[in-house]
Amino acid sequence: MSTKTPTTARRAGMRLALGAASVALLATTLSGCAASADAASVGASAGPAAELRLGYFDNVTHAPALVGLENGLLQDSLGSTKLSTQIFNAGPATIEALSAGAIDAAYIGPSPAVNSYIKSKGESIKIVAGATSGGAALVVRDGINSAADLKGKTLASPQLGNTQDVALRSWLSGQGFTTDTSGGGDVKITPTDNAQTLTLFQSGAIDGAWLPEPWVSRLVVDAGAKVLVDESSLWPDGAFPTTVLLVRKAFLTEHPDTVQALVAGNAASVDWLTKNPADAATVINKKLTADSGKALSDAVITRALTKVTFSTDPLASTFAVSLKNGVTAGTTKTGDLTNLFDLTALNKVRTAAGEPPVSAAGLGAE
Missing domain, CATH: 3.40.190.10 (Periplasmic binding protein-like II)
Structure with a gap:
């Protein structure tokens, strides 16, 4: 297994590219806000946030977060906005922190996201991108x-x-x-x-x-x-979402440009994982070691990485099934998932990168 890590030149080039892309994407986002019903309240934007507080898990299914943090891709995209992080073990605890206003965004699984959205009658969160499927x-x-x-x-x-x-x-x-x-x-x-x-x-x-x-x-x-x-x-x-990226609905309303930058940083992380499979284990383990003091064995991380796929597509069409499963499991109540997603920022990023837009499956803006 290769132990090569990204070179300084590669990171510098990526920072310049992300910076230019963020400026272009921000201009596009602000000029197009009126076209999105979900973003109608963006006129009250407070501008870029001074700080974005992000939750994630130390799991391979959260590799876009781990790589984005370790390689500086998320912070590079956020620019002057300070990135703070908090590690969780599972989704419900993450949702508690979001609901309490302790964090602003999180990498999380579909079921806690659906449960939060249903409980709050659509007022708690918005899913803004995908991260990982499978695993x-x-x-x-x-x-x-x-x-x-x-x-x-x-x-x-x-x-x-x-x-x-x-x-x-x-x-x-x-x-x-x-x-x-x-x-x-x-x-x-x-x-x-x-x-x-x-x-x-x-x-x-x-x-x-x-x-x-x-x-x-x-x-x-x-x-x-x-x-x-x-x-x-x-x-x-065989396709099902394991990890998506969501934000507090209020944070999206107040700081749409910061969310745009976060989505761009997540896309850069997914892109890095896709293009650097030989280096993925090394970078993930480096972050896990920094977080917990212990890396995964070669056998474990190699096997784990064969079971996951990284993509910014949140696979929105599967979320009705996630809701049905939660009702069957007795962990959530039935409800309406309309407007669970706001994929406008993501689709601007994808379009700028020459990728096709992804669908919200009738469950929000795209």
Whole structure:
């Protein structure tokens, strides 16, 4: 595996390109605001934010955040706006921080985003870009070879109501099992911090878990687990969003140009990951080491990176299914997802890069 990192010249060139693109995109955004119903209130913009507070997870599924921070791509795009960060374990805790005004934007899974939007009747958040698809699975111990073998077993998920928790509960329901949010039912689900899940699996305290990468690969490589259900097998063409980029709705209204810059920085991170696969593991591990003091093994990160795809397309057409799954899981209520997305900034970035625009699937501005 290559250990080459981006050169200083490459970073400098990228900074100049991003700076020029941000200026052009900002001018386009401000001139086109009147054309977007969702952006009608942008006239009250307070200008660029002095600070943007960003949440993310130390997961391979959040690699656009990890690379964007480690390589300086997000800060470069934000310019004079200070970028502050906070690390979370799962989506519901991230949404709590967003709701409390403690952070302004976050990389997060679809289910907590949907739940927040429904609970707030559309006033809490806007999804502004995609980041990662794929990279989630149900892993189990030896002796469990089919869904039928799960009855009476104990499984873990990262947090009640997070994207993998919802996937697990809705899948079990489809297999004819009952679960409940207090840990009862035919299959017991115990929401657990990912690092603790690994320890509990190794000790025999749990029988499996539905997890994102790199935790799937950690249980497979480090603890001898096997994949019972790769979540990609449950979606048409195997494509499902694992991580999207969202912002507080109020922050978007107050600082649309800052959100534009954040979206451009995220696109630069995704582009870097796409063009530098040989260097991705090194850069991701460098950030993980800075955050936690520990890198992933070569075997784990190599396996994990084969399971994910990086794209700015949030796959908006899948979100109605995410809502349905959350209702089935008992972690959210049914509701209207209209205007969940504002992809206007993203599509300006994509157009400027010669890429086709992505669809909001009738769920917002594009």
